[in-house]
Amino acid sequence: MHIKESAPGIGAAITAMADRFIESGLSKIVTWSGWESYGRTGEAASQGGVKIVLTASSIEMSDFNLNPFLAFAGGFPQVLVQKKLYPPVPSNEDGSAKFAPYGLRKVESLLIDEFGEENVVVTHPHNLHRFIGPNTEIIGITTMDPLGTGFVSRTYTSILGLNGRSATLAEFEDLMNDPSIRGSKAKVIVGGSGAWQISELKMQDALGVTSVLMGQAERSLPAIMRDILRGSVPDRTIPMDTPSPDEVPLIKKPAIYGTVEIMRGCGRGCSFCSPTLRHCHSFLLDHIVKEAEVNVRGGTRMIILQTDDVFLYRGKERFLPNKEAIVGLFRAMGMIEGMEYLQVAHASLAPVVYDPSIVEGIAPLLVDRSTWTCRNKRCASVEVGIESGSPRLMRQHMRGKMLPYPPEQWPDVVVRSIEILNDHDIYPLATLILGLPGETDEDIHATVELLERLDGSKLFYVPLLFTSEEESKLRQQRHGALRDLDEDQWGILSSCWKHNIDVWSPERARSILLASTMSGPYFWMKHGSKVLAPILRVSGLEDRLIGRKAAIPCQPNFCTPEIQPIEDAMYEKTEE
Structure with missing residues (x-):
């Protein structure tokens, strides 16, 4: 499967509709409140910074209030995604992250074994200034959807339009523009399941990325990091070898x-x-x-x-x-x-x-x-x-x-x-x-x-x-595109979301009817006449008109x- 201030008029209606779609997915019976302990209380990076600093964008350094499926909402337009949906993970007293993405914890474990715990830290982007300093040589970043070209982002940012930027893209840009990263001489290494997006579009220079790592980390990463710390200049894209099971470490945190x-x-x-x-x-x-x-x-x-x-x-x-x-x-x-x-x-x-x-x-x-x-x-x-x-x-x-x-x-x-x-x-x-x-x-x-x-x-x-x-x-193969969808495929899209509303949150049908009616002209102008029937279906008007x-x-x-x-x-x- 991640919504901002409401825009006036049609934008407000779209915001309300998307918000209800997200909320209607699965009702929650638990919330996570531990993130209140997060605080930007640190001074400048102490003792010159940590040698290897690991992080991810704010939207990936969140548990979405203990709701993993809500992370799908990161593929929606950034203007619709309120930051309260993805509060930051709590921080330890020293500013390191109490929780982090699982892949980053695996990398952390590998690097601690190789270079020592005092030389490796995982932190939320808000605390980067506490750890990046003159002694920092590597900034490692994991990402799932840095340019908003994953399955969910391409689909729902394309449908809803607005500014055309998914929340995942907006947050990754914010991370790469963080003053602590921009002002550092450290090598910026990006990996994770979405790293291919940067490599495919050759965006390393534009984003300030030194190298993109492709594949699983366990076998190749320690040697790559050793070479960088010795002064070697890494290739712009590095394919990594597949590890054997006994090379996969236990997470330490x-x-x-x-x-x-x-x-x-x-x-x-x-x-x-x-x-x-x-x-x-x-x-x-x-x-x-x-x-x-x-x-x-x-x-x-x-x-x-x-x-x-x-x-x-x-x-x-x-x-x-x-x-x-x-x-x-x-x-x-x-x-x-x-x-x-x-x-x-x-x-x-x-x-x-x-x-x-x-x-x-x-x-x-x-x-x-x-x-x-x-x-x-x-x-x-x-x-x-x-x-x-x-x-x-x-x-x-x-x-x-x-x-x-x-x-x-x-x-x-x-x-x-x-x-x-x-x-x-x-x-x-x-x-x-x-x-x-x-x-x-x-x-x-x-x-x-x-x-x-x-x-x-x-x-x-x-x-x-x-x-x-x-x-x-x-x-x-060429990516699928909204402009190539015919009326039957648009019908599948609308039937699916109508089903979601009917099954999970039928009490919101009236609100969705209003939002669909108000936003109908916008979607017609954006996608053409073939979206009329889908709008009628999602809104519930089709049932009323056909009986x-x-x-x-x-x-x-x-x-x-x-x-x-x-x-x-x-x-x-x-x-x-």
Whole structure:
């Protein structure tokens, strides 16, 4: 899946609409108030500064009031994103960050082992002046979306328009313009999952970046840092080697959201995604528990199990889930004293259908330790990827996503898996991708049909424009663009958000009707006449004018399809 002062007139209406969309996603039953301890009380950097200073933009140095899914809002226009949505992480007495992004904590751990704790610090941008000084030689920055060209930013900043700059871009610019960084002679090294954006557009000089690191850090980073400290001038872009599992260190200090990596990579091979191209490796349970305990001792109230697919944890051949290992992992998490909340980052849908008893085994803990409610009912959530309803596109771009089932059964797998998750009070956040390379009218209609079958299901849709990430198979393809969407694709966008409103916050329908009506002329002028029907749908006017729901009710014989047994469905297909 991040809103500023309201603009007058249409701007105010758009602000109200976007604010309600964000708030309607999942109601919170907990808030994080520890950030009040943050304070800019430091003097100039003491004793000449710290040799290596690590940081991230303000929007990435926040836990969004303990709401990880709200971080999606960072892809909305900066003018709509109020800073109160992403308060700074609390600081320790010396100004270092009490919590930090998980990847930055991994880097910190590597560098402490290599150069000593006294030479490495992680801090919020507001405290950079306390640590950057004449002795500072390296400023390391992690970033997920520095130029606002990620999936969410490209989609929703393009739709809403306004100043055309996502909140992630605005905050990254603020960081790079910080006087402590601009006035330092230190080398500025940028890494993280969004670093490719800087390299792709060759923005190093414009941003004041010395070098961009591409890939996983554990194997290559210590040597790169040693060379820089010895006076070597690094290349503008440095690809890093893939580490072995035993090169991945434990974090030493708590991460934002209490993040713990349970596995790395996916291996399903989706062509638009970089993690799916990495070899899948599960960390040992002892490793996972130790990091969870570091987080809890450090004061976090939540643990997030970071994974590209929780159902692949210690998985078997042909992407079959390992029930014993998965349930054992959750049992171990439930025994950690001091953990109030538990959240899973990502999951795939096919294993839910293959072995529903896994969901039955882990759902009680997830729901009991959840921070979410839907209409005053406690529920759990997890991000899943539906992406498309077209078996043809799934075969072309995501052949491994539905394993152990064939691509032809993907719509049935989606419907049945969502039903199983809902039956256990898990209401997923589901992404869809519009404008995949080669998408035809038939593919679009297949997605529309799938959404119709899911009508009435409890999930939160996040439709996104296709983005060709640098480390994906489709990196040479052109990004999807709003101007290329036809009326049916705009219809998918509007149907998804109408569903979100109806399921999660129907009481806001009147406010959204007013906001949509007032902002309609603006969107018409910006995107053309093909947005008229979507505006009517989101606003609820379509239902009033037509006198019925636009979507087709889900029929029982479609909602609970019979999925072929794995022996019949998969193994004969893999022989092709």
